[in-house]
Amino acid sequence: MFDLNGKCALVTGASGGIGGAIARTLHEAGATVGLSGTREEPLKALAADLGDRAHVLPCNLGDPEAIEALPKQAIAAMGGLDILVNNAGITRDQIFMRMSDDDWQSVLDVNLTAAMRLCRGVMRPMMKARWGRIINISSIVGATGNPGQANYAAAKAGLVGMTKSIAYEVASRGITANAVAPGFIATAMTDKLSDDQKATINAQIPASRMGTPEEIAAAVLYLASSEAGYVTGTTLHVNGGMAML
Amino acid sequence: MSDVADRVKKIVVEHLGVEEEKVTESASFIDDLGADSLDTVELVMAFEEEFGIEIPDDAAETIQTFGDAVKFISEAT
Numbered sequence: 001m002f003d004l005n006g007k008c009a010l011v012t013g014a015s016g017g018i019g020g021a022i023a024r025t026l027h028e029a030g031a032t033v034g035l036s037g038t039r040e041e042p043l044k045a046l047a048a049d050l051g052d053r054a055h056v057l058p059c060n061l062g063d064p065e066a067i068e069a070l071p072k073q074a075i076a077a078m079g080g081l082d083i084l085v086n087n088a089g090i091t092r093d094q095i096f097m098r099m100s101d102d103d104w105q106s107v108l109d110v111n112l113t114a115a116m117r118l119c120r121g122v123m124r125p126m127m128k129a130r131w132g133r134i135i136n137i138s139s140i141v142g143a144t145g146n147p148g149q150a151n152y153a154a155a156k157a158g159l160v161g162m163t164k165s166i167a168y169e170v171a172s173r174g175i176t177a178n179a180v181a182p183g184f185i186a187t188a189m190t191d192k193l194s195d196d197q198k199a200t201i202n203a204q205i206p207a208s209r210m211g212t213p214e215e216i217a218a219a220v221l222y223l224a225s226s227e228a229g230y231v232t233g234t235t236l237h238v239n240g241g242m243a244m245l
Numbered sequence: 246m247s248d249v250a251d252r253v254k255k256i257v258v259e260h261l262g263v264e265e266e267k268v269t270e271s272a273s274f275i276d277d278l279g280a281d282s283l284d285t286v287e288l289v290m291a292f293e294e295e296f297g298i299e300i301p302d303d304a305a306e307t308i309q310t311f312g313d314a315v316k317f318i319s320e321a322t
Contacts, residue, residue: 127287169283 002225005030008078009224010071012061012118013088015042017187018137021213022085022220027053029221031083034074061088061114062106071121082129083224084122086115086159087137093148104151111155112162119166119177132175133224136163137216140183140239156181160235167233176232178223183239186210207240249296249322250315256291257311260284270312278311288314296322 009026013019015037023046027033032053035043040058047054055077059070075081089111092103119134126132141149142156160179167177184190184201190210193201202208219238222228237245254268263278274280274288289305292298292314298321300308308314 124290127283128290173283 001227002029002221004083004221004224007082007224008032008034008074008080009083009085010034010036010057010074010078010081010118010122011085011087012036012059012114013137014046015039016087017189018182018185018213018216019085019087020046021217022087023054024050025214025217025221026083026085026224029225031224032078034078034081036070036074037088061110064117067114067117068121070118071125075125080129081122081125082131083133083135084118085135085137085220085224086118088114089137089139089152089155091149091152093152095148096150099150104154107151108155108158111152112158115159116162119162123170123175126175127170127173130174132170132173133228134163134166134175134177135220135223136160136177136179137220138163138179138181138235140181140237140243142181143235143237143245144243163235164233171232174229176223176229178228178232179235180216180219180223181235181237181239181245182211182216183237183242184210185216186212205240205242207242209240211238211240247315247319249319252295253292253311253314253318256295257288257314260288260291268311270310270315272311273309274311275309292318298322 009031011019011023014023014035023033023035027050034055034057035047036057036059037043038060043056047056057073059066092107094103115136136159138159139156141153145153163177163179216238219236257268258265261278261280272278274285289300293300296318308317
């Protein structure tokens with residue numbers, strides 16, 4: 001089950017905790033992986049760790065031209081592009097009354113517009129191949145909202161709407177488009193929280209713990225597999241029961 | 246009929262699964278040959294590949310009929 005031998009996957013934000021775990025899991029399942037992100041060093045380290053079938057493809061997702069070029073670079077490096085995982089995201093948290101246009105725009109640009117451009121860029125090769133998997137990493141806050149994250153929540157909810165529309169359009173061509181919505185996931189960012197803060201968070205989660213990047217990666221692996229060919233336009237919530245949607 | 250027209254017709258017949266007689270000069274891909282909007286994008290992709298040309302989006306939108314396609318490709322090649 002979930003064999004990705006012969007498939008090529010592009011993962012954005014692969015230098016981060018969740019993106020790195022996604023790349024690692026897809027690679028382990030046999031896929032050739034393209035590791036994209038802004039910071040080249042961690043990408044190189046991950047590629048070196050993975051060994052064969054790993055390609056470093058640095059890209060600044062705030063730069064439209066760089067985004068347009070990325071799918072072509074990925075195909076040149078890997079020989080194809082069957083799976084796209086839009087994982088890269090940034091936050092510019094601020095209470096709504098104080099949120100600047102720039103806070104709003106930069107989050108929308110990277111989290112939503114860049115994902116749209118990449119989805120559009122991979123459509124042609126996937127249509128030709130009559131097979132493709134698009135997996136957009138949304139967030140629980142896209143469904144529930146979160147104080148201080150109007151920009152982030154809007155972008156993450158936007159991803160879900162976009163994903164469903166793409167799913168409609170290309171389902172007849174063997175291409176699926178789905179979203180994964182993580183809840184609280186333990187990463188370098190949450191390591192910095194105090195024990196008290198962690199306890200407060202865990203109290204809101206029926207599973208009484210944060211999720212791991214590997215648990216998000218497992219959801220992505222499923223949606224990337226041939227076995228998930230009849231699953232499209234859905235959002236897979238991976239949140240320990242924190243929001244049952 | 247020109248060589249370009251023959252090759253275009255072959256692609257249209259194969260892709261849309263229509264009878265060759267229906268692919269006339271004025272046959273509209275969408276209205277007469279049962280194509281949906283995604284089919285028209287795929288036809289353009291197939292034309293690009295067959296003839297080694299690039300058909301920009303704004304030009305692709307003007308290609309509505311079999312005749313339009315033959316004319317555009319004849320001029321571009």
